[in-house]
Amino acid sequence: MTTATTTPQTTAPIWVSFPAHALPDVDWTDHGAAHRAVMRLFSPHLPGSPRARRAAGSILYRIDLQPDNTPVVLVQSQHPVQLLPPAARALTVPQARWDLRDGQQVMLRVAVNPLTRRTVKHDNGSRHEAVQILLPDQVPPWLEGKLTPGVQIRTVLNQVRTTTRTRRGPAAGSTPPQIVVETIDAIGVVTDATQFARMRREGVGRAKAYGCGLLTAVAAS
Numbered sequence: 644m645t646t647a648t649t650t651p652q653t654t655a656p657i658w659v660s661f662p663a664h665a666l667p668d669v670d671w672t673d674h675g676a677a678h679r680a681v682m683r684l685f686s687p688h689l690p691g692s693p694r695a696r697r698a699a700g701s702i703l704y705r706i707d708l709q710p711d712n713t714p715v716v717l718v719q720s721q722h723p724v725q726l727l728p729p730a731a732r733a734l735t736v737p738q739a740r741w742d743l744r745d746g747q748q749v750m751l752r753v754a755v756n757p758l759t760r761r762t763v764k765h766d767n768g769s770r771h772e773a774v775q776i777l778l779p780d781q782v783p784p785w786l787e788g789k790l791t792p793g794v795q796i797r798t799v800l801n802q803v804r805t806t807t808r809t810r811r812g813p814a815a816g817s818t819p820p821q822i823v824v825e826t827i828d829a830i831g832v833v834t835d836a837t838q839f840a841r842m843r844r845e846g847v848g849r850a851k852a853y854g855c856g857l858l859t860a861v862a863a864s
Contacts, residue, residue, distance in 0.1 A: 655741035656701065656719045656844060659684070661731035663706065663714040671706055671714060674853035675809035675818045681716075684724040703846045705754045705826070705857040708803075719857055721844070741840070743862060747833045749794065751860040756850035757782045757825045779804055782825050789847050793839035794831040794860070801828040807854065822853050830863060 663671045669680040681704045682697065691699040702720045709715055718724070727733060743749060757777040764770050777785055783799050790796065803826045809818050833839050839860070846856030 655736040655738050656721055657723055657733065657735050659718045659720075659724050659727065659731055659733045661716055661728040663716050665728040665730050671716065672807050673809050674807040674822050674850075677704070677706075677807070677854060678818075678852050681718055684718065684726050684728070685720070685722060686725045689722060697852055701844050701846070703851055703857040704854060705752075705859075706854060707752070707826075717857065717859075719859075740861075741843075743833050743836055743839060743860065745833055745836050747836075748797075748863040749831055749833060749860040750828070750863050751794065751831055751858065752826065752828050753786070753790075753847055753858040754824050754826045754855050755782070755786060755789070755848045756822060756853075756855040757785065758823065758849070759785070776823050779825070782827070786827060790831070790842065790858075792835045793833070793842045795834050796829045796831045798830040799827060800830065802826070819850070819853070822850050822855065824850075824854055831860075 663669070666680055669676055671677050671680075681702065685696075685700070685702065689696040689700050696702075700720050700722045702718070702722070704716060704718045707715050707717055723735075724733065759775050759777065761773050761775075762770050779802060782802065783796065787796050805824050805826070807822045807824065809820060843858045843860060847858050848856055850856065
């Protein structure tokens with residue numbers, strides 16, 4: 644790895660992308676290992692407690708497949724990375740490219756953890772949390788609710804489901820053993836530019852530490 648040049652925090656984020664094979668010791672199908680690998684790119688002295696640093700720095704990542712099926716890791720953050728993997732490209736997103744306006748048509752991609760949670764009450768007074776993984780055809784309408792009021796989806800172009808697993812061990816802690824990741828490409832219309840910017844900066848839904856939540860968008864015209 645090489646040391647990256649430090650730049651000040653910006654409203655628009657910083658993107659770093661690199662082929663997954665640039666870090667050959669990382670199993671990117673293991674979301675626990677992937678999370679640790681992404682966090683190692685940043686200074687260990689980021690603000691906040693160890694459990695809060697990812698959220699405080701709006702650190703998100705997503706694994707995208709190139710047309711030849713080569714996996715590429717995209718990392719987004721409000722902080723610059725300290726270490727760049729080989730062949731990595733780093734970009735502070737120009738503010739003009741980041742800013743989108745109400746009514747603008749966009750091409751978007753988002754990776755989400757498609758599940759719902761609800762509390763079930765029993766006759767004896769006890770409760771438990773029921774988790775349901777959505778079927779693929781249930782995800783687009785569920786996602787529309789998640790993206791309201793920032794953007795309205797008009798057309799889903801592509802939808803891919805993958806499942807990652809982590810090796811459970813003493814260091815696993817609260818890391819879930821399995822994460823379902825639904826990656827969706829769509830055309831949408833911005834309905835609230837401020838909320839849409841917040842969603843892109845902070846992420847969408849759950850499992851943001853484990854390859855879900857990253858929403859990217861570019862103007863379609």
